[in-house]
Amino acid sequence: MTSEYDPPIQAVRDAVARALAEDLGPVGDITAALLPESAQGAVTLVARAEGVIAGTACVRETYAQLDKRVETAWNLDDGGAVEPGATIATIDGALRSVLTGERTALNFLCHLSGVATLTRQFVRSVSGRAQIWDTRKTLPGLRALEKAAVRAGGGVNHRGSLSDMVLVKDNHLGALGVTGAVKQAREMWPGRRVEVECDRAEQVQEALAAGADMVMLDNMTPESAAECVRLVRESARPETLVEISGGVTLENAGDYAATGADLLSTSVITQSAPALDIGLDLAPRANVPKGGRRYPAAE
Numbered sequence: 001m002t003s004e005y006d007p008p009i010q011a012v013r014d015a016v017a018r019a020l021a022e023d024l025g026p027v028g029d030i031t032a033a034l035l036p037e038s039a040q041g042a043v044t045l046v047a048r049a050e051g052v053i054a055g056t057a058c059v060r061e062t063y064a065q066l067d068k069r070v071e072t073a074w075n076l077d078d079g080g081a082v083e084p085g086a087t088i089a090t091i092d093g094a095l096r097s098v099l100t101g102e103r104t105a106l107n108f109l110c111h112l113s114g115v116a117t118l119t120r121q122f123v124r125s126v127s128g129r130a131q132i133w134d135t136r137k138t139l140p141g142l143r144a145l146e147k148a149a150v151r152a153g154g155g156v157n158h159r160g161s162l163s164d165m166v167l168v169k170d171n172h173l174g175a176l177g178v179t180g181a182v183k184q185a186r187e188m189w190p191g192r193r194v195e196v197e198c199d200r201a202e203q204v205q206e207a208l209a210a211g212a213d214m215v216m217l218d219n220m221t222p223e224s225a226a227e228c229v230r231l232v233r234e235s236a237r238p239e240t241l242v243e244i245s246g247g248v249t250l251e252n253a254g255d256y257a258a259t260g261a262d263l264l265s266t267s268v269i270t271q272s273a274p275a276l277d278i279g280l281d282l283a284p285r286a287n288v289p290k291g292g293r294r295y296p297a298a299e
Helices: 009-024 056-066 095-100 102-125 143-152 170-176 178-188 201-210 222-233 253-257
Strands: 040-047 071-074 087-094 131-133 166-168 194-198 214-218 241-245 263-265 278-283 293-296
Touching: 009 056, 009 102, 009 143, 040 095, 040 102, 056 071, 056 087, 056 095, 056 102, 087 095, 087 278, 095 102, 102 131, 102 143, 102 253, 102 278, 166 170, 166 178, 170 178, 170 194, 178 194, 178 201, 194 201, 194 241, 201 214, 201 222, 214 222, 222 241, 222 253, 253 263
Parallel strands: 131 263, 166 194, 194 214, 214 241, 241 263
Antiparallel strands: 040 087, 040 278, 071 087, 071 293
């Protein structure tokens, strides 16, 4: 079973396979091999801090690749909020397999939950006045996973790759100019959205005249951004989307949202999110919480 916040399954499988190969090394988990093959056990994933959960698909896939007999039972799906001490899930099966997968499962869950948690903080800071967008500043190989975590936190995904839309930035403008860049983009990629990065009001006006779908206000103060938003809303194309990028923080996101911009983009939510503290505790089987959404690892 998947949720709207899950990344593409192939991205999950590939990332987990690489992580397990890195962790197992040439001969596998030589510590877990000390345990009797017959030993069975259950562990609980417990939140140590307040946050938002993301990355459950990676945990399930970890055990699917290690041992199809291991089952996971979830009390929360991606996007669910947790308080310190909350039990997120129970993992039950051969103790060797359960413990071998511990670090890989937690690495994904803690990191991606951290992304979701920080995204939720940004979303709350703007009080619904603007959307929070991510960027392409992601860990190599984990973009689809991190962007899914952004969605779990209530954010919105900017382009996932360079093929998704035309974003004309300052280095492109040095060779093309705003009007020329928009015109050429329309001719070459008529089905793609065209956005122009602007660092001053004159560029915003030129981008509007050229027919850009979006303007990005880059590294402007809230005051300068507000003036540029006013130019857009009073133009012949007031529906043009306005994105603010560069220097957006939790402390000033509210000020930028007050400008009337549609979108605030920040790399902080993927590039600098602290991991959510989640522990894995060994529990006697008699004390394992009942209920929750159960998944055989092979699913």
